[in-house]
Amino acid sequence: xxxxxxxxxxxxxxxxxxxxxxxxxxxxxxxxxxxxxxxxxxxxxxxxxxxxxxxxxxxxxxxxxxxxxxxxxxxxxxxxxxxxxxxxxxxxxxxxxxxxxxxxxxxxxxxxxxxxxxxxxxxxxxxxxxxxxxxxxxxxxxxxxxxxxxxxxxxxxxxxxxxxxxxxxxxxxxxxxxxxxxxxxxxxxxxxxxxxxxxxxxxxxxxxxxxxxxxxxxxxxxxxxxxxxxxxxxxxxxxxxxxxxxxxxxxxxxxxxxxxxxxxxxxxxxxxxxxxxxxxxxxxxxxxxxxxxxxxxxxxxxxxxxxxxxxxxxxxxxxxxxxxxxxxxxxxxxxxxxxxxxxx
Numbered sequence: 001x002x003x004x005x006x007x008x009x010x011x012x013x014x015x016x017x018x019x020x021x022x023x024x025x026x027x028x029x030x031x032x033x034x035x036x037x038x039x040x041x042x043x044x045x046x047x048x049x050x051x052x053x054x055x056x057x058x059x060x061x062x063x064x065x066x067x068x069x070x071x072x073x074x075x076x077x078x079x080x081x082x083x084x085x086x087x088x089x090x091x092x093x094x095x096x097x098x099x100x101x102x103x104x105x106x107x108x109x110x111x112x113x114x115x116x117x118x119x120x121x122x123x124x125x126x127x128x129x130x131x132x133x134x135x136x137x138x139x140x141x142x143x144x145x146x147x148x149x150x151x152x153x154x155x156x157x158x159x160x161x162x163x164x165x166x167x168x169x170x171x172x173x174x175x176x177x178x179x180x181x182x183x184x185x186x187x188x189x190x191x192x193x194x195x196x197x198x199x200x201x202x203x204x205x206x207x208x209x210x211x212x213x214x215x216x217x218x219x220x221x222x223x224x225x226x227x228x229x230x231x232x233x234x235x236x237x238x239x240x241x242x243x244x245x246x247x248x249x250x251x252x253x254x255x256x257x258x259x260x261x262x263x264x265x266x267x268x269x270x271x272x273x274x275x276x277x278x279x280x281x282x283x284x285x286x287x288x289x290x291x292x293x294x295x296x297x298x299x300x301x302x303x304x305x306x307x308x309x310x311x312x313x314x315x316x317x318x319x320x321x322x323x324x325x326x327x328x329x330x331x332x333x334x335x336x337x338x339x340x341x342x343x344x
Contacts (some may be wrong), residue, residue, distance in 0.1 A: 008150075015037075015242040016268065017066070017123070019148045019281050024064040025124045028102065028166040031058050032092040033076045040080045047075050051221050066128060066244075067281075073128070077156045080231055086156045090163025091197060092187075093125065103231035106172055107226040109187040111218050114168060116232065117141065120242060129161045130247045132296075137303045140218045142211040143296065149283035158209060163197045169217055172224070177217035182206035194295055201261035207299045207332070207339075245278055250293040257294055257316045261286040297329040302328075302339045 011232070017023060037047050044055045051071040053064065076085060093102060101124040108114040115131060122130065128148055134141040142165070150157050162181060169174055181202035187204040188194065194202055201212075249264055257268075264286070265275040279286055294316070301307040303317060309321060318324040328336055 011341075016245045016248055017243065018245055018278055019066045019070075020033060022063045022065045022068075023123065023277070024066060024069060024127045025061065025100075026064065026069060026127045027058050027061045027123065028093060028097045028100065029089070029127070030064065030069060030072060032089045032097045033072055034058060035097075036082075036085050036088050037076055037080055037261060040085075041080055044080050047079060048072065050203075051075065067326055069128060070148060072152060073090055073156060074149075074153050077153055083190040084197065085189070086159030087163040087197040090160040090165075091167050093160075093164050094167035100214060101233070105168065106222060107229045108172070108222055108225050109225050109227070111172065111213065112222055113167055113230075114141075114172070114222075117230070121234070126161055126164060128157050130244060132250075134305055135215075136298050138215045139213055140213045141300065141304055142213060143300065144210070145250065145293075149248055149281075155183075162211060163258070165211060166198055169213070172222040173217060173220045174223045175217070175220065177214055177220075177292055178182065179214075179217070182210050182212070182213040184209045207303070207334075208296055212217060246282060246284070249289060253290055253293055254297055291331065298328055298331050298338060302336060
């Protein structure tokens with residue numbers, strides 16, 4: 001069992017991106033959303049109304065905030081009648097809209113290198129989601145995280161990200177590796193759209209939404225791999241904000257689950273009131289964020305990484321078995337036995 005830390009322990013406060021900060025350059029994503037909508041006979045002016053964006057902003061590649069991008073995404077989800085809109089957008093980002101940073105990612109060594117670079121470069125392609133990576137035996141598990149409080153728009157964001165990741169793997173490796181997908185929501189009516197874009201290895205009503213990637217696919221060298229191209233390309237993006245505020249908080253809580261909101265605020269060099277206010281801008285509280293990431297981490301360790309009781313106790317700073325079982329039950333709503341028995 002192994003989990004991948006997202007970044008070093010010490011991150012400057014200025015590197016933490018909030019939902020209203022206009023530092024995103026993900027105009028290819030915004031343009032793909034607009035283009036899918038236009039293909040469904042929705043006028044761009046009507047689509048952008050209320051988002052604070054203008055078509056000229058997107059066309060000229062001006063910086064966006066996560067809030068603006070989320071508002072646009074919500075408008076697309078509600079306005080476009082086609083149920084595969086999110087999947088279409090994800091695929092577009094590795095075809096007709098593969099610009100700038102996207103072309104750099106396909107020149108990485110492999111999928112592992114690509115995901116590693118995403119922590120630094122996702123602000124230009126996939127900014128509303130970050131990933132947690134788990135390893136066990138011959139499988140790598142990519143778990144998408146909601147960076148900015150997508151809420152009802154979350155499934156739409158996942159569809160975009162999953163279709164995009166499938167295209168990255170297929171184009172990069174020139175092979176159709178058997179990727180598998182778990183979704184927390186029920187089987188959708190448009191299941192055939194999911195199968196067309198993602199394949200048939202789909203499971204619904206699962207405790208954690210994730211992609212399962214064979215390690216062979218994870219490590220397979222990309223056909224266009226070019227270390228010099230990537231190094232040059234990354235240098236031009238090095239001044240971008242590095243991590244989402246929620247991403248950093250999640251990592252701190254995974255490293256030390258008993259941290260309080262006040263301790264987190266101190267670590268991030270801000271007051272407790274500021275931390276609470278900034279999280280409220282993301283439509284979440286500290287408790288919601290803490291419970292969510294610890295629940296997910298517990299399930300991944302037990303169900304996917306097959307952690308034993310001692311490993312779990314160490315991971316969650318719990319001293320005895322009885323308290324550990326109570327802790328897991330409170331977090332997940334399931335006993336350790338129930339989680340282990342659900343392993344497929």
